[in-house]
Amino acid sequence: MNTSFWKAGHKPTLFAAFLYFDLSFMVWYLLGPMAVQIAGDLHLTTQQRGLMVATPILAGAFLRVLMGLLADKLSPKTAGIIGQVIVIGALLAAWQLGIHSYEQALLLGVFLGMAGAAFAVALPLASQWYPAEHQGKAMGIAGAGNSGTVFAALIAPALALAFGWTNVFGFALIPLILVLIVFTLMARNSPQRAKTKSMADYMKALGDRDTWWFMFFYAVTFGGFIGLASMMRPLGGALADRFGGIRTLSGMYAVAAICIAAVGFNLPSSWAALALFVSAMLGLGAGNGAVFQLVPQRFRQEIGVMTGLIGMAGGVGGFLLAAGLGAIKQNTGDYQMGLWLFASLGVLAWFGLHNVKRRWRTTWGSAAVTAARV
Secondary structure, eight states: OOHHHHHSSOHHHHHHHHHHHHHHHHHHTTTTTTHHHHHHHHTOOHHHHHHHHHHHHHHHHHHHHHHHHHHHHTOHHHHHHHHHHHHHHHHHHHHHHOOOSHHHHHHHHHHHHHHHTTHHHHHHHHHTTSOGGGHHHHHHHHHGGGGHHHHHHHHHHHHHHHHOHHHHHHHHHHHHHHHHHHHHHHOOOOTTOOOOOOHHHHHHHHTSHHHHHHHHHHHHHHHTOOGGGGGGHHHHHHHHHHHOHHHHHHHHHHHHHHHHHHHTTOOSOHHHHHHHHHHHHHHHHHHHHHHHHHHHHHOGGGHHHHHHHHHHHHHHHHHHHHHHHHHHHHHHSSSHHHHHHHHHHHHHHHHHHHHHHHHHHHTTTSTTTOSSOO
């Protein structure tokens, strides 16, 4: 990253957005690593356990739309504080009152979905501070908070084993409250925020075909995303700023599709399969950053709600991919068909980009309209 990026925007807000996103994603993923222990104590079936783990993912996907609206109507900072207080209250109740039934576990999952909706706050908060030519890097850094899922996977099971899984909710309150304080003190809303829009304006944006293209593109990249890929998101954004979002995203789809399809051939070498799989995940992680280099160029005035809608599509894509792979494995005995189907989605996304790139580069992405490379 060149020095002009660090001179632009507001670095304390960028840091606060990343930190808020990172800790929120850690909490969003909290039930997954402890699912076996929770299911054992609550006597859940395999299907109930799966739904318990999926509930925060689905709730987070749809709550991103609500948080996007709040970010536009109130401000990204205000929306972030409201969301964080709700999550802290839910965890405090779960810690003090306990989770004693399947229904209570699902209810907690819905509230944890609010943490997953932090996506629709952190990205607009960072984006609105930066000029077009630095959008990819700014949103890539803020969006790297996806790495919080890794912390949950590494830390939560050990704490649950040592202190009991209910007390993990109490431990999670410590960093959340600290981050809320940091976020409140450091984050600032950009003076360049667009004026509040009516619901009719949002529905008009939803009726734009580009909205659906972006939702599809992000459903594919985020659908294949795992914690390993999260640190590639800033790189993806930086590459998009340097070479253009369309060119970068096309390359990432090609890498992911080829690698995932190759893994589906059941290679004799497990090391080769692992290398291809990791390469695909890194490509998809970078693709996340490339998508959100393009979004603010197209929807600068509606960035809050568009982040919510596109983020929702990504969350739903991730859920459907996980559920689909599991169903295919159960019915066929391996993941081969599922991997090939996902690779086909990558190919379809590549052709979709090829279809829209000329129109995008000659309208909202032209040099006469934006300084960013599209």
